[in-house]
Amino acid sequence: MEADPRSPRAGTTHSPEHRARLRLELRSPTPDVGSAADEPAVWLSELREFRGRVAWSAGQRPAFRLPSGAFGDFDPHDVVSYHLILREPIGGQVIGCVRYAPLEALPHSRIREIDPAAAADIVAAAQCPDTEVLEGGRLIVDPAWQQRGLATDLLLAGTALARVLGRRLIWGTAGVRGGQERVFLRLGYRCAGAPLIPAPHYDDDLRIIVCEPAKVPAEIEPRIASFGPQLHAWLTGDHYC
Numbered sequence: 309m310e311a312d313p314r315s316p317r318a319g320t321t322h323s324p325e326h327r328a329r330l331r332l333e334l335r336s337p338t339p340d341v342g343s344a345a346d347e348p349a350v351w352l353s354e355l356r357e358f359r360g361r362v363a364w365s366a367g368q369r370p371a372f373r374l375p376s377g378a379f380g381d382f383d384p385h386d387v388v389s390y391h392l393i394l395r396e397p398i399g400g401q402v403i404g405c406v407r408y409a410p411l412e413a414l415p416h417s418r419i420r421e422i423d424p425a426a427a428a429d430i431v432a433a434a435q436c437p438d439t440e441v442l443e444g445g446r447l448i449v450d451p452a453w454q455q456r457g458l459a460t461d462l463l464l465a466g467t468a469l470a471r472v473l474g475r476r477l478i479w480g481t482a483g484v485r486g487g488q489e490r491v492f493l494r495l496g497y498r499c500a501g502a503p504l505i506p507a508p509h510y511d512d513d514l515r516i517i518v519c520e521p522a523k524v525p526a527e528i529e530p531r532i533a534s535f536g537p538q539l540h541a542w543l544t545g546d547h548y549c
Contacts, residue, residue, distance in 0.1 A: 329397035330458075332465060332535075334542040337388045337413070348386075355391065356381050358402040362448050369511050385445065388413040390473075392465050394458060403450040406462040408469060408478070411441035419443060419479050419516060426502035427479075430518055436477045442470050444480035447488070459488075463495050464528060468535035470521040472543060478519040481505065483512040492517045496524030 338349055348356070360372040360379035367373075374380050386407065394404035411417060420427040431441065444466060449458045470478050482489040482497075484504065493499070500516040507514045524532065 330403070331395045331397060331400070332461075332538065333391075333393040333395065334469070334539055335391040335393065336543070337390065337410075338386075351393075352386060352391075354402060355393065355405055356383075356386070358450075359405065359446060359448050362450060363510070365451075369509070371509055381446070383446070385409050385414060385418075385443075389445075390442075390469060392462055392469065394462065403453045404448065404458045404462055406444060406447040406466055408442040408444050408466055410439070410473075410475075411443050412438040414443060417443055418445070418481070422481070422505055422514075423500075423502045423516060426500050426516055430479060430500055430516075431477070434477050434518075434520060440474070440476040442466075442473070442475045442478045444478055459491050460495065463492065464531050465535045465539070467496065467519065467521045467524060468532045469539050470519075471532075472536060472539050476520060476522065478521065480517055481507075481514040482517045483507075483510065483514055485512050489515055489517065492519075494525075495519070495528060496521075 333351075335351060338352065357379055359381035360374075363369050363381060364372040364379055372379055372381055389407040389409040391405060391407045393402055395401060396403055417427070419430075431438075447459060447462060449462075466478065470476075478497075479500075482492050489499065497517045497519040500518055502516045505514040505516070521532075
């Protein structure tokens with residue numbers, strides 16, 4: 309959602325076996341981190357640096373490089389969101405992420421800001437209160453790992469997370485210039501009836517996309533279900549993903 313920068317790194321390959329050993333993490337909201345001046349958790353600092361570095365994309369999106377020369381993507385929605393993070397099996401570097409915020413925890417929903425009428429129509433059609441909606445964002449995969457299904461894995465895990473949390477609706481935005489929206493549409497999402505949204509910050513145009521986690525294509529149901537026990541264990545504190 310919002311961004312999936314693509315600038316493949318030449319000469320890098322990853323076998324199916326290597327991909328199978330990737331580590332999935334779930335991080336819960338961190339409401340004690342409230343502003344840019346607060347010191348975030350180590351994992352959140354690492355995540356924001358990763359997002360900024362990939363989104364910067366050799367200067368394509370200059371706003372993600374800080375005056376100090378470091379990369380960063382500070383966003384206040386981070387602290388109320390659940391974050392799904394993929395790491396390499398050796399070294400543990402972040403190679404992919406996506407986040408999901410409980411709608412009632414957001415002071416300013418991006419979807420409601422973008423198109424209030426479309427947002428109202430979506431929740432009315434689904435008959436969902438805010439407490440049954442997740443707002444997704446920041447779907448990003450390292451260029452060296454793109455075109456290997458990791459964005460799909462993250463989105464399927466997100467659908468499983470929505471089920472575990474008892475959420476009946478996911479909404480967010482998907483970029484169109486790099487074909488990001490097509491990934492969502494294969495996984496049970498649909499485009500809302502709203503116009504394209506210019507997003508110069510991401511060098512892209514966006515569509516509002518919506519998913520009802522209980523209504524997905526039958527062929528992806530087993531993959532979604534496979535994430536459920538792992539995510540439930542994390543949320544109950546019984547296991548480290």
